[in-house]
Structures are given as structure tokens and as C-alpha cells.
Amino acid sequence: MGISMKVHQFARGFWEHEPSLTLGCKRLxxxxxxxxxxxxxxxxxxxxxxxxxxxxxxxxSGPRKLGSADDKRETIQVETHPGGTxxxxxxxxxxxxxxxxxxGTRNPNAQEIEQITAQLGKYxxxxxxxxxxxxxxxxxxxxQKQKRNNLGLNHSPRTPPYVTTTTTISSSLTxxxxxxxxxxxxxxxxxxxxxxxxxxxxxEDKRYNCRDHDQGDKTLELFPLHPEKx
Amino acid sequence: MGISMKVHQFARGFWEHEPSLTLGCKRLxxxxxxxxxxxxxxxxxxxxxxxxxxxxxxxxSGPRKLGSADDKRETIQVETHPGGTxxxxxxxxxxxxxxxxxxGTRNPNAQEIEQITAQLGKYxxxxxxxxxxxxxxxxxxxxQKQKRNNLGLNHSPRTPPYVTTTTTISSSLTxxxxxxxxxxxxxxxxxxxxxxxxxxxxxEDKRYNCRDHDQGDKTLELFPLHPEKx
DNA sequence: GCAAATTAATGATTTATTCAAG
DNA sequence: CTTGAATAAATCATTAATTTGC
Numbered sequence: 001m002g003i004s005m006k007v008h009q010f011a012r013g014f015w016e017h018e019p020s021l022t023l024g025c026k027r028l029x030x031x032x033x034x035x036x037x038x039x040x041x042x043x044x045x046x047x048x049x050x051x052x053x054x055x056x057x058x059x060x061s062g063p064r065k066l067g068s069a070d071d072k073r074e075t076i077q078v079e080t081h082p083g084g085t086x087x088x089x090x091x092x093x094x095x096x097x098x099x100x101x102x103x104g105t106r107n108p109n110a111q112e113i114e115q116i117t118a119q120l121g122k123y124x125x126x127x128x129x130x131x132x133x134x135x136x137x138x139x140x141x142x143x144q145k146q147k148r149n150n151l152g153l154n155h156s157p158r159t160p161p162y163v164t165t166t167t168t169i170s171s172s173l174t175x176x177x178x179x180x181x182x183x184x185x186x187x188x189x190x191x192x193x194x195x196x197x198x199x200x201x202x203x204e205d206k207r208y209n210c211r212d213h214d215q216g217d218k219t220l221e222l223f224p225l226h227p228e229k230x
Numbered sequence: 231m232g233i234s235m236k237v238h239q240f241a242r243g244f245w246e247h248e249p250s251l252t253l254g255c256k257r258l259x260x261x262x263x264x265x266x267x268x269x270x271x272x273x274x275x276x277x278x279x280x281x282x283x284x285x286x287x288x289x290x291s292g293p294r295k296l297g298s299a300d301d302k303r304e305t306i307q308v309e310t311h312p313g314g315t316x317x318x319x320x321x322x323x324x325x326x327x328x329x330x331x332x333x334g335t336r337n338p339n340a341q342e343i344e345q346i347t348a349q350l351g352k353y354x355x356x357x358x359x360x361x362x363x364x365x366x367x368x369x370x371x372x373x374q375k376q377k378r379n380n381l382g383l384n385h386s387p388r389t390p391p392y393v394t395t396t397t398t399i400s401s402s403l404t405x406x407x408x409x410x411x412x413x414x415x416x417x418x419x420x421x422x423x424x425x426x427x428x429x430x431x432x433x434e435d436k437r438y439n440c441r442d443h444d445q446g447d448k449t450l451e452l453f454p455l456h457p458e459k460x
Numbered sequence: 461g462c463a464a465a466t467t468a469a470t471g472a473t474t475t476a477t478t479c480a481a482g
Numbered sequence: 483c484t485t486g487a488a489t490a491a492a493t494c495a496t497t498a499a500t501t502t503g504c
Contacts, residue, residue, distance in 0.1 A: 086471050086496065107489085133472060140490070141470080316481065316486050337474080363487060370475070371485080 087130040092123040097134055106139055108132075317360040322353040327364055336369055338362075 089097075100108075100116065108116060108131070117128045319327075330338075330346065338346060338361070347358045 088471085088497070130471080134470095136490085137470065137472085140492095143490085318482085318486090360486075364485095366475085367485065367487085370477095373475090 087126060088124075089126070089130075089134075090124040093120045093126065096120060096123075097131070097138070101135070101138055106135060108135060317356060318354075319356070319360070319364075320354040323350045323356065326350060326353075327361070327368070331365070331368055336365060338365060 096119070097116075105112070110128075113128050113131045117126055117131050120126045120131065326349070327346075335342070340358075343358045343361045347356055347361050350356045350361065
């Protein structure tokens with residue numbers, strides 16, 4: 001239980017407002033409902049070989065009850081996501097994330113995410129994936145913003161879009177954390193690196209097992225999988 | 231290892247500084263604040279606050295030794311990947327994956343991945359992420375292949391790029407597993423589901439009415455994170 | 461003032477692209 | 483060249499700040 005009610009009603013607007021110049025070509029937002037998958041009346045499923053994934057996957061149990069729509073709804077986690085809501089960051093959390101971002105963090109690794117999450121958890125409910133997504137989105141949107149700005153200001157004679165400053169971050173960031181952004185930003189060779197995985201299953205009984213256990217090699221992680229809606 | 235300060239050179243420039251000029255268009259109203267941007271007046275260095283991630287993250291231990299460059303390289307994971315870098319699927323594994331794919335699996339969710347992985351593990355070392363990536367890549371590359379084929383044959387008079395077959399999926403797959411592909415799968419130019427054009431049409435009248443939003447999504451996730459390997 | 465309607469912002473997912481191992 | 487791995491871009495979906503009409 002412990003339904004952590006999402007109280008959080010910070011007047012969220014006391015920091016900064018930005019002009020938000022938008023060259024009026026914003027995309028209209030979807031005002032229409034969705035779904036009614038009945039469209040594409042003609043195009044229908046193209047499955048050539050009906051394969052029973054469930055029985056493959058769980059040979060002992062077999063496909064269960066076939067039609068039970070309650071398959072996941074009824075069981076236990078009804079309350080886990082009270083409203084099926086998404087993460088709603090608090091001001092403190094955002095502030096810290098911004099700080100980290102400004103500090104140079106771009107691609108926190110699993111361990112860092114885990115720890116950031118732990119810290120941010122002091123201020124509200126949060127999961128690792130939220131942190132992960134936050135950095136992804138923030139990075140991408142900063143990039144967009146910059147691009148727009150560059151376009152807007154492009155009349156000025158070749159102002160370098162960046163300035164090289166040297167800053168010392170007190171041993172705080174790993175190369176990994178800040179890598180990954182430089183690279184495409186200005187045409188650098190886009191170095192890539194390999195990373196490891198593992199996965200968590202928060203809902204069942206798995207436990208996000210972050211292991212920096214030595215030599216266990218894999219490190220941990222999460223990747224976005226769809227829930228089952230949509 | 232000598233003490234070598236980690237000095238990062240931020241080539242990253244002033245992303246955050248907004249051109250506070252509002253192009254005479256509409257007066258976009260800033261809806262949500264963003265925070266902290268303090269001033270937009272001056273070109274301020276992005277890193278305003280050297281932030282110590284490690285001490286933030288692990289307050290008890292503090293920045294450790296500060297300079298030890300071996301901080302992450304030297305320690306423990308030297309041999310983490312004994313020799314095998316990436317997954318090398320066996321014939322059986324590939325066979326099963328292809329069977330699943332033909333069966334309609336496209337976006338297995340985390341639980342499915344977990345279970346597929348368990349099954350495939352009988353035939354060789356494998357991790358969940360390998361399964362995840364396999365489906366991602368296979369799907370994308372099938373799509374490419376089809377696109378090439380379509381282009382190649384495109385001279386024929388408007389042959390519908392898809393075939394209408396109606397097939398029953400034998401209870402084996404969740405809608406999710408197969409969703410997300412149809413819709414883009416056929417019909418090359420990015421045709422989206424009806425959602426898109428629907429709102430194009432009535433873009434300014436209806437209220438965004440999302441259908442049933444109950445669905446406590448399961449949240450098992452994995453997301454890509456780098457360990458620290460190269 | 462308030463509640464419905466509107467809309468920018470942004471969290472979460474999927475797709476496209478790229479790198480690099482073998 | 484094929485394909486596993488990883489990141490970036492695009493998109494979908496939801497929330498909350500703001501308008502608007504009483």
C-alpha cells in the first residue's frame with residue numbers, strides 16, 4: 001500500500017520564465033481521441049504463423065484462461081499506480097537534476113542513476129527510469145532549443161555556438177557522464193561505447209539489481225518497454 | 231596513478247541563454263516555468279555551479295581520494311567481459327527468435343523478454359537486452375528490406391504494399407506484442423495510425439479525449455545504461 | 461471565483477541512425 | 483557485409499498552467 005499520494009502542489013512557477021520564442025510552427029496537438037483501431041479496415045493482421053508465445057514461454061502453465069481480461073488488472077497492483085500516473089517531479093528534484101545537468105551530466109550510468117534516484121527519492125516518489133528519461137529528454141530538448149536559437153540568430157556573423165571554457169568539476173563526473181553529448185553537438189566523431197545491461201522488473205518480484213559487484217560484468221539496467229496500454 | 235584532476239572542458243555553450251526577444255508573433259504564453267534560469271541577460275557560463283556528483287550521490291563517503299584517476303578504470307572491472315564482447319547467438323536461439331517474430335512478436339514487454347531469455351538461455355549465454363535488441367534490430371531491418379523492395383518494385387502500378395489477410399492470433403500474443411508495428415510497417419512513408427490525420431482534420435474543436443486510461447501499466451523496465459567499459 | 465476548454469511543457473515509447481565487432 | 487549495441491530523433495500521451503465563459 002503506502003499509496004504515496006501525489007500531493008506536490010508546488011506553485012511551480014516561481015523560477016524563471018523564459019521567453020519561449022517559438023517560431024510559430026508548432027505542431028498542433030492531437031485533439032482527437034485515438035484508437036478505434038478499426039480503421040485500416042482492410043489492413044489486417046499479417047501474422048503468418050500463429051505462435052503461442054505464452055506456452056513457449058511458460059511451458060508448464062500454458063496459455064492461461066485465454067480471455068481473461070483481468071489478466072493484469074485484477075491482481076495485486078491495482079494501487080501501485082493510483083492513477084496510472086507518470087512521474088511528476090517536485091521542484092527540488094528538478095532543481096537537482098538541472099544542477100547535475102549544468103554540471104555536465106548527460107548520460108549517467110546505471111550506478112549513477114541509481115544513486116541519483118536514491119537522493120531524489122528524498123523529495124518524492126521517483127524511479128530510476130524517470131531519471132534516465134529526464135536526462136534523455138532534457139538533453140534532446142536543449143538541443144532543439146539551441147538549434148532554434150541558432151537559426152534565429154543566424155544572421156550574426158558566424159558566432160560560434162559554443163565557447164570553450166575550462167571548468168573543473170571536482171572529481172565528480174565520470175567521463176561517461178559527460179560524454180555522449182559532445183560528439184554530435186559539434187561534428188565530432190561520435191564515439192560510442194559499449195554498455196552492459198541487466199534488467200529489472202519492478203512489478204513482479206525482480207529487483208532492479210544493480211550490481212557493481214566486481215567482475216559480475218553486467219551492470220544493470222532498465223530499458224523502456226511498453227507497459228501494455230496505448 | 232598520479233593525482234590528476236579531472237578537468238573537463240566544456241565546449242558546450244550557452245544553451246540556456248534565451249534570446250529574450252519575442253519575435254513579434256503571438257506572445258506565446260509561457261505555461262510552465264522551467265526553473266532556475268536566473269538571468270537570461272548575460273551570456274553566462276553554463277556551469278555555474280561545479281557540482282560534485284559523487285558527494286551528492288554518496289554523501290557518506292564523500293569524494294574519494296579526489297584525484298585518483300584509477301577511480302573507475304583500475305578497480306575491479308578489468309576483466310568484466312572475459313573475452314566475449316557481444317552476444318553471439320546460436321542457431322537455436324536465432325531460430326526461436328525468428329519463429330517468435332514470424333508469430334507476430336515485435337515489442338515483447340519486459341516480462342516476455344525475461345521469459346524468452348530464460349528459454350533461450352538453454353541454448354547459450356544470453357541476456358535480456360540481447361533479446362530486446364534483437365527484436366529492435368530485426369524489426370528495423372525487415373522494414374528497411376521491405377522498403378528497398380518496395381522501391382525496387384515501385385514501377386508497378388500502385389500495388390498495395392500490403393496484403394489483406396485476416397488471421398487470428400491464437401491467444402498467444404498480447405496486443406502490445408504486435409502493436410506498434412502495423413501502422414508503420416506497411417505503407418512506407420511513415421503513415422501513422424488514424425490518430426494523426428484525425429486530429430489534422432478537426433484540429434481545433436475537440437478536446438483531446440484519450441480513451442481508457444486505467445491500465446496500471448506495468449513498469450518493468452530496462453533501460454540502456456553504460457557500465458563503464460570503454 | 462469557478463469549472464470547462466485550451467495549450468505549452470514534458471514524461472514515456474518507439475523508430476531512425478550510427479558505431480563497431482566479427 | 484552482417485548484425486549486435488547504443489544513442490539520437492520523432493512521436494505518443496498526460497499533466498498542469500492558463501484562458502475563457504459563465
